[in-house]
Amino acid sequence: xxxxxxxxxxxxxYDALSESERxxxxxxxxxxxxxxxxxxxxxxxxxxxxxxxxxxxxRALRAAFVERVHRREKKGLRSVFTLAGQGMxxxxxxxxxxxxxxxxxxxxxxxxxxxxxxVSSGAPSTPTAAVERTATTPxxxxxxxxxxxxxxxxxxxRPWNWDKEERLNLQITRVQxxxxxxxxQLTLDGTYETQQPFVLYIVAPTKPRQLFDINLQKAHRVAxxxxxxxxxxxxxxxxxxxxxxxxxxxxxxxxxxxxxLCPLPVQALTMYNLTRGQDLRALAWEKIPVRFNMDACYxxxxxxxxxxxxxxxxxxxxxxxxxxxxxxxxxxxxxGYYRGTExxxxxxxxNVIDAEGHPLLLLWSRRTEHPNVRDGSSxxxxxxxxxxxxxxxxxxxxxxxxxxxxQRTFWQIVCPIALDR
Amino acid sequence: MVTIIAPRLxxxxxxxxxxxxxxxxxxxxxxxxxxSSERAMDQPTDVVIHLFEEHHVAVFNYLRxxxxxxxxxxxxxxxxxxxxxxxxxxxxxVRNPRAWVFRIATNLAFNALKRKRRxxxxxxxxxxxxxxxxxxxxxxxxxxxxxxxxxxxPAEQRSVLLLYAYYGxxxxxxxxxxxxxxxAVKMRLYRARERLREVLREMGEEP
Numbered sequence: 174x175x176x177x178x179x180x181x182x183x184x185x186x187y188d189a190l191s192e193s194e195r196x197x198x199x200x201x202x203x204x205x206x207x208x209x210x211x212x213x214x215x216x217x218x219x220x221x222x223x224x225x226x227x228x229x230x231x232r233a234l235r236a237a238f239v240e241r242v243h244r245r246e247k248k249g250l251r252s253v254f255t256l257a258g259q260g261m262x263x264x265x266x267x268x269x270x271x272x273x274x275x276x277x278x279x280x281x282x283x284x285x286x287x288x289x290x291x292v293s294s295g296a297p298s299t300p301t302a303a304v305e306r307t308a309t310t311p312x313x314x315x316x317x318x319x320x321x322x323x324x325x326x327x328x329x330x331r332p333w334n335w336d337k338e339e340r341l342n343l344q345i346t347r348v349q350x351x352x353x354x355x356x357x358q359l360t361l362d363g364t365y366e367t368q369q370p371f372v373l374y375i376v377a378p379t380k381p382r383q384l385f386d387i388n389l390q391k392a393h394r395v396a397x398x399x400x401x402x403x404x405x406x407x408x409x410x411x412x413x414x415x416x417x418x419x420x421x422x423x424x425x426x427x428x429x430x431x432x433x434l435c436p437l438p439v440q441a442l443t444m445y446n447l448t449r450g451q452d453l454r455a456l457a458w459e460k461i462p463v464r465f466n467m468d469a470c471y472x473x474x475x476x477x478x479x480x481x482x483x484x485x486x487x488x489x490x491x492x493x494x495x496x497x498x499x500x501x502x503x504x505x506x507x508x509g510y511y512r513g514t515e516x517x518x519x520x521x522x523x524n525v526i527d528a529e530g531h532p533l534l535l536l537w538s539r540r541t542e543h544p545n546v547r548d549g550s551s552x553x554x555x556x557x558x559x560x561x562x563x564x565x566x567x568x569x570x571x572x573x574x575x576x577x578x579x580q581r582t583f584w585q586i587v588c589p590i591a592l593d594r
Numbered sequence: 595m596v597t598i599i600a601p602r603l604x605x606x607x608x609x610x611x612x613x614x615x616x617x618x619x620x621x622x623x624x625x626x627x628x629x630s631s632e633r634a635m636d637q638p639t640d641v642v643i644h645l646f647e648e649h650h651v652a653v654f655n656y657l658r659x660x661x662x663x664x665x666x667x668x669x670x671x672x673x674x675x676x677x678x679x680x681x682x683x684x685x686x687x688v689r690n691p692r693a694w695v696f697r698i699a700t701n702l703a704f705n706a707l708k709r710k711r712r713x714x715x716x717x718x719x720x721x722x723x724x725x726x727x728x729x730x731x732x733x734x735x736x737x738x739x740x741x742x743x744x745x746x747x748p749a750e751q752r753s754v755l756l757l758y759a760y761y762g763x764x765x766x767x768x769x770x771x772x773x774x775x776x777x778a779v780k781m782r783l784y785r786a787r788e789r790l791r792e793v794l795r796e797m798g799e800e801p
Contacts, residue, residue, distance in 0.1 A: 185784035186758075189765050214801045215787050218794075219759045221740045230654040230668065238646055238672045242639050242679060 180205075184212045233432050239389050240372075240425055240432075341397075342366045343373070343424060345437075357410040359420065364403045371397040374423040377410040392423070437534075453504060453537055453559045456495035463492050464591045486512040486553075487574065492590060494566055503562040504536065507572065507590070512553045522575045525560050526587070528567055533560035568592055642679040649692060650675065653699050656761065660703045660753045662745050670706060674699045693763060697771040700753060707749050743793040751786035758783055 183190060183198050190198065202209040347362040361375065374392035395404045410420060422435040489509040497504045507525065525533045541555040560570075574586045650671055657674075658667035677698045678685075688694045744752055757763045757771070765783075769776045791801040 182780055182784045185787050186765060186780050189758075214791055218740075218787065218790055218801060221736055222744075222755070222759045225737055225740060225760065227651055227655045228658070230651060230671065234650065234654070234668055234671065235646070238650070238675060239643060241672060241676060242643060245676070245679065246637075246639050 177205075177208075180208055181211060184208060184215060187212060187215070233434060236374075236389055236423055236425070236432055236434075243389070244427075340368050341371055341424065341426075343371075343397075343422075353409070355409065355411050358407070359410050360405065360407050361420070362403070362405045364401070365397050366401045367397055368399050369426065369428050370399055372425040372427070373397055373404070374425065375406050375408055376421045376423065377408050377419075389423070453495075453497070453506075456497055456504060458493040458495045458506065459594070461492045461494065461592055461594055463489055464593075486510075487572075487588065489572065489588075489590060492592065494562065494592070497561075502564060503566050505533065505560045505562050505570065505592075506557070507560070508555075508557045510553055510555050511574070523556060523558070524573050524575070525558070525590075526571050526573055528569055528571075533562065533570065535559070536561055566592055566594070638679065638682045641685070642675055642682060645678060645691065645695065646675045649695050652761065653695060656696065656756060657699055657703055659741075659744060659756055660700075660749055661706065666706060670699065670702045673702055677702070690767065693767045693771060696757065696761065696763070700757075700771050703753070704749070739794070739797060739799050743790055743797060743799075746793045747786060747789050751782055751789055754779060754782045755786040755790065 180198065180201055183194060184202075187195065187198060198208075198212075202212055343363060343365045345361050345363045347360075349360040351358040359377075365371075365373075373395040374389055375395070376389070376392040393406045393408055395406065397404075408420060420437050422437065423432050424435070425432040487509065488511070489507060491506070491508040493506040495504050495506070496502070505525065511521070511523070524535065527533060536559040538559070539557045541557075542553075569592060570590050572588045572590055574588070653674055654667055654671040657670050658664050661667050661670070674695060678695060685691060685694075744755075747755070754768060754772070757768050758765070763771070765776050765779050768774075769779045772779070774782070794801040
């Protein structure tokens with residue numbers, strides 16, 4: 174019996190056996206059906222295990238890690254500078270003492286009394302100009318202009334622990350875009366109001382899909398102190414055949430050690446001004462036959478947490494497009510109902526992405542709750558949302574339902590909507 | 595100290611993926627011939643970020659399977675590479691940096707599991723509400739079944755099985771990683787396989 178167990182243990186590490194051991198096992202399994210069956214079972218299980226897909230980590234993981242590494246690096250440098258500063262102070266004091274003693278000796282002890290040493294002119298001046306680089310606070314009379322983009326308007330990928338406590342109001346209030354040989358020169362003006370420190374990184378992609386895969390080392394960095402303030406950033410946005418022109422805002426919260434990722438296509442940013450202030454409902458709407466099938470919905474790759482597969486009801490009742498503004502822009506309207514899970518931290522979030530996965534800019538949204546179908550854990554909600562499409566009407570967009578913020582488990586369900594006319 | 599080591603480490607990182615089997619000293623002797631410009635551009639943080647780029651997907655997936663908690667896996671993936679940064683000078687003495695990174699990840703995972711036993715995150719939905727299985731193709735269904743069965747193994751067994759069968763580490767390497775004897779690793783591996791087989795049968799699936 175013991176011999177049999179020894180053989181099973183060898184079978185458990187069959188791949189790691191030496192040639193002679195493996196030969197012994199091979200000979201044994203010829204005559205022992207139990208061990209033969211077990212060897213095949215283990216090999217089948219290994220094969221299944223090896224086929225398990227690796228889930229891509231959330232995009233924010235890399236950015237958060239790099240930020241933490243650089244913070245450590247800066248902390249290290251700061252301590253070095255602190256030590257150096259202390260050393261400098263000691264040296265300066267010693268020099269002062271030596272000079273004072275020298276002056277005292279030269280002038281005599283009585284002559285030095287009441288005189289100030291003249292060596293202070295060599296001391297470094299206070300770097301007042303350098304500390305004035307933070308954003309200035311707007312005066313109360315200026316107010317906030319109508320935003321081009323607001324983090325509250327959707328289109329951002331929120332990590333699950335980016336909760337309501339963050340209390341950040343950030344808006345891009347003006348975008349100036351100039352064509353250059355290499356792409357665009359963008360000037361982004363914005364305002365913010367916060368009670369906690371944040372760091373805003375603005376990055377222009379240089380590779381496809383980099384709208385989501387940001388390199389903080391090459392980012393424009395704006396420290397957002399706990400107050401109201403404004404910022405202005407100039408950034409060159411390259412445009413190649415394979416690179417969608419745009420910028421990504423990565424709003425990092427040191428408190429949460431997490432960031433909010435907001436990819437913004439340049440076209441959406443520059444065109445938004447054309448539709449601002451228009452009554453979207455009064456546009457000339459063209460209804461598109463709804464071809465929306467729940468079975469076509471799929472979960473995005475992160476996470477592979479099937480245990481947390483949500484139960485949802487979703488129905489799109491109307492899809493329409495309308496021309497808007499003078500620039501040949503189109504606006505998309507999606508109406509429908511959904512019923513999801515209401516948890517302490519909120520509800521599922523809804524937004525629309527284009528075929529490349531970039532969130533469309535939400536222009537306006539209305540939600541109407543229908544309490545008559547409330548069953549204690551979920552509520553049917555009617556939605557009506559308007560998104561900016563840009564110059565072209567794509568053949569397909571996707572409705573994305575994301576897990577409520579604050580949840581430990583993060584999922585997204587993507588439901589394609591055909592826009593064929 | 596760090597500034598002297600950093601360029602060597604960067605070369606090591608660039609090299610070990612293809613020259614894993616060779617001793618580190620050999621790699622370092624090659625590094626002596628690296629161009630001065632290549633040496634000048636790297637810092638320990640660059641080395642660690644490079645290591646992160648190479649391995650964070652594997653480490654993240656390993657951790658989430660051992661911990662059954664994606665959010666915690668994300669935290670510990672970062673923590674793993676921050677520990678690497680803290681001990682970056684030791685990379686010179688490390689024969690297999692990938693195994694070293696996994697060793698740190700394993701230690702962090704088991705420490706977290708010890709703490710986690712005091713409380714548990716509840717799933718958002720009950721298991722009985724999981725539906726739509728029939729929508730998946732057979733291959734996806736099998737993967738789903740294996741993921742679930744794996745999640746029901748004790749963490750120690752799950753970890754050994756993943757390191758051996760999924761990540762391809764040798765028994766000796768796993769023994770070093772987990773501070774176990776090789777025979778203990780083999781025993782754990784055997785038990786893990788047997789348990790997985792039982793769980794699959796309980797689920798009505800072919801092992």
